[in-house]
Amino acid sequence: MENLRVMLDESDIPTHWYNVVADMPNPPLPPLGPDGKPVTAERMLAIFPETILAQEMSGERWIPIPEEVRAAYQLWRPSPLCRARRLEQALGTPAKIYYKYEGVSPTGSHKPNSAVPQAYLNKVAGIHRLTTETGAGQWGSSLAFAGQMFGIAVRIYMVRISYQQKPYRRSMMRTWGAEVFSSPTDMTQAGRSILAAHPDSEGSLGIAISEAVEEAASRADTKYALGSVLNHVLLHQTVIGQEAKKQLAKIGEYPDIIFAPCGGGSNFAGIAFPFFADNAAGGRKGKPARLVAVEPTSCPTLTKGEYAYDFGDASGYTPLMKMYTLGHDFMPPGIHAGGLRYHGDSPLVSQLFHEGLIEAIAVPQRATFEAGVQFARSEGIIPAPESCHAIRACIDEALACKASGEPKTLLFNLSGHGHFDMSAYDRYLAGELEDFAYPREAVAASLARLPKVAA
Ligand SMILES: Cc1ncc(COP(=O)(O)O)c(C=O)c1O
Numbered sequence: 001m002e003n004l005r006v007m008l009d010e011s012d013i014p015t016h017w018y019n020v021v022a023d024m025p026n027p028p029l030p031p032l033g034p035d036g037k038p039v040t041a042e043r044m045l046a047i048f049p050e051t052i053l054a055q056e057m058s059g060e061r062w063i064p065i066p067e068e069v070r071a072a073y074q075l076w077r078p079s080p081l082c083r084a085r086r087l088e089q090a091l092g093t094p095a096k097i098y099y100k101y102e103g104v105s106p107t108g109s110h111k112p113n114s115a116v117p118q119a120y121l122n123k124v125a126g127i128h129r130l131t132t133e134t135g136a137g138q139w140g141s142s143l144a145f146a147g148q149m150f151g152i153a154v155r156i157y158m159v160r161i162s163y164q165q166k167p168y169r170r171s172m173m174r175t176w177g178a179e180v181f182s183s184p185t186d187m188t189q190a191g192r193s194i195l196a197a198h199p200d201s202e203g204s205l206g207i208a209i210s211e212a213v214e215e216a217a218s219r220a221d222t223k224y225a226l227g228s229v230l231n232h233v234l235l236h237q238t239v240i241g242q243e244a245k246k247q248l249a250k251i252g253e254y255p256d257i258i259f260a261p262c263g264g265g266s267n268f269a270g271i272a273f274p275f276f277a278d279n280a281a282g283g284r285k286g287k288p289a290r291l292v293a294v295e296p297t298s299c300p301t302l303t304k305g306e307y308a309y310d311f312g313d314a315s316g317y318t319p320l321m322k323m324y325t326l327g328h329d330f331m332p333p334g335i336h337a338g339g340l341r342y343h344g345d346s347p348l349v350s351q352l353f354h355e356g357l358i359e360a361i362a363v364p365q366r367a368t369f370e371a372g373v374q375f376a377r378s379e380g381i382i383p384a385p386e387s388c389h390a391i392r393a394c395i396d397e398a399l400a401c402k403a404s405g406e407p408k409t410l411l412f413n414l415s416g417h418g419h420f421d422m423s424a425y426d427r428y429l430a431g432e433l434e435d436f437a438y439p440r441e442a443v444a445a446s447l448a449r450l451p452k453v454a455a
Contacts, residue, residue, distance in 0.1 A: 004085055006247040008078035013070050018238040020273040020348060021231065022061035023280040028231070028351055031319035032309060036453055039319040047216045047224040049125030052118065055232040063235060065117070072116045072149055076105045077239065081247035086378040088398070095401035097394060098255070099414040100244045100271060101381070107172065109384060109416030110267045111142035111227055114236035118225045119146035129153045129222040131215045133183065133208030135263070136339035136386065137162055137169025138416055139227030144178035157183035157191075157211040160203035162338040168420050183208040190214050190315040202334050205264075205342045206314035213317045228264025229312060229321075229346045237270025240413065245274055248411070254284045255411035257397060261389040262293035262302065262360065263339045265346030271413040272358065279357070291358040293349065294389040296368075298436035299332040301325065301345045302353050302360035304443065309453040312344060320451060323350040327446025333436035335365050336424035337385040343446070363392045364435045369428040371395050372418065384416035385424055 021028060030038040044053055055063060065073075084097040102110035122130060130152055134140025140156040147154035156178050163170065163182040173180045183203045184191035190210035194201050201207070209226070216224035226233060248254055258275060260268035272291040279288035293302060305324040312318035314329050325344045326332075332341040345353075352358045372388035374395065375381070383391060390412040401408050418425065427433045 004083045006081040006250055008243060008246060010074050010078070012243070012246060013073050013077050014065060014239045014242045015070070016062040016064050017235045018242060018274050018277060019058055019061055019063055019235055020269070020276055021059050023277050024351065025355065026351070028347055029322040031321050032453060033319060043319070047213060049122055049127055049223055051121040051125045052232055055235055056230060066120060069117045069120050073239070078243045079104050079240070081244055084379050087375060090374065090378045091395065091398050091402065093398040093402040094405060094407040095398040096253070096407065096409045097398055098248070098253070098409070098411045100240055100411070101414045102240060102267070103381065103414060103417035107138060107141040107145050108419060109138040109142070110237060110240060110270060110413070111139045112145060113239055113270065114227065114233045114266065115139070115142035115146035116149065117236050119143065119150040119152050122223055122225070123150040123152060127152065127223045130225045131155045131157070131212040131222055132225045132227065133205055133212045134158045134227065135162055135205045135208070135341055136337070136384070137166045137420065138339060138384070140178070140180065141169060141172045141176070143225055143227070144173040144176035147178060148176045154178040155215070156180045157185065157208040159183055159205060159208050159338060159341070160201065161334045165336070165338070165423060166420050183211050185211060187211070188214045190317070194314070202331070204314060204331055206328055209313035210315035210317050213313060217317070228266040229344065231348055233266045234269035234273065234346055234348055237266045238273050240267070240270035241272060241274030244271060244411065253409055255289050256285070256408040257290040257292060258411045259292045259294055259390040259393045260413040261337070261340060261386040261415055262295045262345065262349070263342050263386065265293070265349035267413050267415040268293045269346065269349055276352070276357070292393060293353070293358060293360040294393045295360060295362050296335055296337060296340050296389065297362040297364045297438055298335055299326065299341055300362040300438060301343065302350070303362045304438065306447055306450070307350060307354050308450050310344060310450055316451070320453060321347045323347045324353065325450070326443045327449055329449060330443060330446035333439060335436060336421060337368070337389065339386045340389065361393055363389055366428070366433055366435050368392045369425065369433060373428070381414065382418045382425070383414055384418045385421050387413070387415045
């Protein structure tokens with residue numbers, strides 16, 4: 001019987017996180033303050049503890065993972081690497097398809113890989129209360145869970161449309177002891193001003209971030225935690241790619257192409273950056289592995305955005321980051337992949353994309369659910385709507401291999417399961433799911449309001 005799953009021992013849980021900054025051809029551009037100058041550590045310390053800030057600014061290639069964090073990772077890591085044999089057969093492709101399955105975590109996605117160290121590093125810094133945002137609910141659940149692990153109270157601003165679409169995500173967060181509110185709320189200045197202008201606002205990650213940052217900055221006992229975008233979050237997620245490399249090496253394989261969904265960039269970085277380290281050293285197969293970020297056509301940050309300094313949130317509370325952006329007040333259409341409804345992208349992912357070292361493509365909503373259903377019907381697992389984006393791209397590549405006869409090795413990050421997204425699947429199966437056209441005018445209007453920065 002052929003092995004379809006490659007497992008690692010718990011002792012194989014990585015001991016270090018990999019910092020891509022050490023291998024980037026050019027140093028990352030600094031975040032800027034309102035005066036256009038690099039933001040001071042003091043300003044960042046209002047919302048992040050020093051323990052996190054040190055990781056955010058680090059240029060060290062390897063950063064040790066504290067034993068307490070590895071011990072918590074043991075609850076679900078190492079995650080399996082699987083061969084999608086039945087999908088290959090269904091497609092009739094000569095390509096080999098592998099996926100790294102992050103849905104085995106307690107919350108059902110990759111997000112606890114960063115929630116756990118963030119809660120731990122706050123605890124070490126003496127912090128007992130955190131605020132955060134959540135789109136899909138995956139990050140909020142993960143921080144609620146991690147807060148519970150380390151005795152930290154967590155308050156979550158959940159994007160209104162997801163709050164309505166995913167009632168059981170709220171229940172999960174409350175089960176792990178967190179407070180959850182539908183954002184925009186009337187509890188913050190940011191929320192109140194959005195509600196005054198748009199009482200029916202569906203909310204967005206940018207708005208929820210503003211609310212969470214505003215609260216953290218206004219309370220001495222509270223810090224803020226972000227589920228993606230920032231360097232330290234991407235760093236934590238590299239346990240995914242490090243394990244995948246080890247698992248593929250065990251069976252003598254190496255990927256030609258890697259796909260991952262891309263919202264703020266953390267799961268993409270998590271699986272892709274450890275392979276980028278090989279690319280930076282010339283590539284394992286004599287050429288670099290192609291690293292492909294997959295985003296929705298309705299919120300196409302990398303593929304249609306502008307590479308510019310912009311705020312990470314809707315109200316302009318965060319420092320300015322150089323990133324691909326659709327404009328900080330862009331309101332993405334209400335697609336079901338709530339985790340991909342973000343106007344910006346990680347500065348590290350953005351810079352690598354700008355320098356041509358990684359790739360990006362955009363796919364429409366219905367085609368992603370079609371891919372998710374095909375995956376579920378061959379491999380069994382029902383993927384999160386975000387993950388369906390990577391599956392779509394991977395299936396398209398496998399079909400191209402069928403046409404060309406090339407037996408490429410493909411790997412994608414199955415970043416989460418879709419057990420709390422079944423209403424979206426219901427709508428797809430009933431033929432009610434819509435494709436949103438690229439919102440050209442809304443993006444253009446939002447980009448026209450980008451902050452002016454001399455650089
Ligand atoms: C299952 C899943 N995959 C992917 C993403 C995209 O986020 P990121 O690009 O930050 O990994 C999310 C975000 O919530 C998610 O929940």
